[in-house]
């Protein structure tokens with residue numbers, strides 16, 4: 001889980017197959033502190049979203065190096081290789097690009113890192129796709145066919161989102177993911193936190209929404225009981241979320257999504273989410289210190305009100321995976337223990353930790369650069385598991401130690417036990433899920449390598465869905481939230 005397969009330059013070259021495009025999600029090392037399971041929960045839509053626009057006379061193949069299937073395919077050599085690039089795996093993406101280019105492929109690079117650092121990516125590609133691949137990919141392939149590929153293509157995120165085709169999920173290896181149904185209903189967020197990639201210089205991403213009917217049709221077509229919404233913030237537009245929930249309800253399926261905690265301003269909306277099958281939310285609390293939230297320019301309720309809001313979600317059977325960022329300027333060494341205590345006290349079923357990371361071309365990056373606090377620009381360590389800047393009230397080493405300690409504490413037996421649901425009936429499935437998700441990294445590696453992820457999780461997920469359908473009936477009938485919370489699959493990414 002830490003080293004990619006070797007790209008042997010001496011391997012004999014195969015002939016180039018015209019009108020064959022290979023799409024690659026490059027390898028990235030997994031943080032051993034966190035769960036390996038999260039990497040096979042649901043696939044990124046970076047590649048499948050625009051794969052759907054590939055003309056019918058092109059063959060298309062999908063390759064995710066994180067599924068541990070060895071070296072990516074090289075016989076025959078694809079005419080075009082499309083690679084998605086994030087800063088943490090940029091080096092691997094460039095190595096792959098070099099390997100395929102030396103064998104005769106045209107390499108197209110796209111994704112977040114191409115958007116924020118195009119100059120760095122350009123020397124490694126025949127063409128850069130800056131921005132929305134759904135608009136660019138058909139143009140790029142047409143130019144390849146015409147022999148007139150240009151070095152750079154650019155598109156904004158301002159087109160009518162409803163005209164995008166459904167992602168091409170048929171190219172995904174279904175056995176390798178807990179669910180292949182990554183859904184995306186919206187793009188953007190009503191916030192623009194200074195550390196978020198949405199605040200990247202020059203990126204305009206107004207909040208765009210697909211028709212609820214389109215989303216429902218995709219969910220139904222993929223024939224999975226559980227979907228993960230990969231939206232930045234599914235709760236940014238509350239009337240839209242309500243309409244989406246109404247459309248999802250008749251499916252009798254379950255799903256999880258990322259929302260900001262202000263969505264609990266409207267408890268009736270939370271009820272609609274539960275009735276529609278929401279079993280878990282991924283919430284970016286970021287910090288329990290208001291000054292940090294203000295510095296990050298996050299429009300959010302006061303931290304003192306977070307606990308009440310978590311209860312609203314729990315009361316509706318919705319598990320909470322809290323995301324916390326450590327290393328803000330008002331964090332002192334007590335931040336780690338305070339955060340762990342708060343999570344346990346409020347019985348968050350799951351928590352995800354991130355060391356504050358200044359992504360290039362964001363306001364946070366400019367600030368750190370101006371204050372001369374960046375330690376280096378080795379992007380592979382900009383993975384939110386390493387301190388890449390000088391924190392104000394502790395050393396980078398102390399920040400990294402505190403981060404690792406938080407995972408150890410929250411994944412420990414006593415902590416899992418302390419956070420068990422209050423209703424005893426929900427405890428056994430909670431424990432089963434917690435141990436599988438948080439304490440089984442060796443097991444995960446085995447499942448991934450043997451393509452067993454889906455097979456092992458499917459019965460648990462289906463069981464959760466059945467329990468949730470019963471729970472919803474009670475919730476609808478009684479109109480109150482005093483019900484045992486059904487156990488759920490991991491609450492989002």
Ligand code: B12
Nearest residue numbers: 039044045046082083084110111129132133197230232493
């Ligand atoms: C699903 C997901 C995951 C999954 C799968 C990741 C994977 N790489 O396989 C899991 C859970 C494993 C994961 C893990 C992590 N993730 Co993640 N993840 C996401 C999430 C929620 C959705 C991605 C997605 O499907 N987006 C929708 C697609 C359609 O958008 P897109 O990727 O921008 O692609 C479009 C364009 O960029 C372009 N495009 C992209 N690639 C290409 C290639 C070509 C050839 C072309 C033509 C076009 C093109 O076309 C697409 C359509 O418009 C995003 C948040 C988000 N909503 O985007 C975070 C996000 C990508 N993750 C992030 C992070 C930080 C991580 C972690 C490091 C967190 C951690 N500490 O564990 C890890 C490590 C993974 C890693 N190194 O990539 C950050 C990245 C920030 C940054 N600047 O790099 C994001 C943006 C979240 C955030 N708000 O901070 N993640």
Ligand code: SF4
Nearest residue numbers: 189191192193196232
């Ligand atoms: S609320 Fe979340 S998705 Fe929205 S800008 Fe802030 S960090 Fe990004």
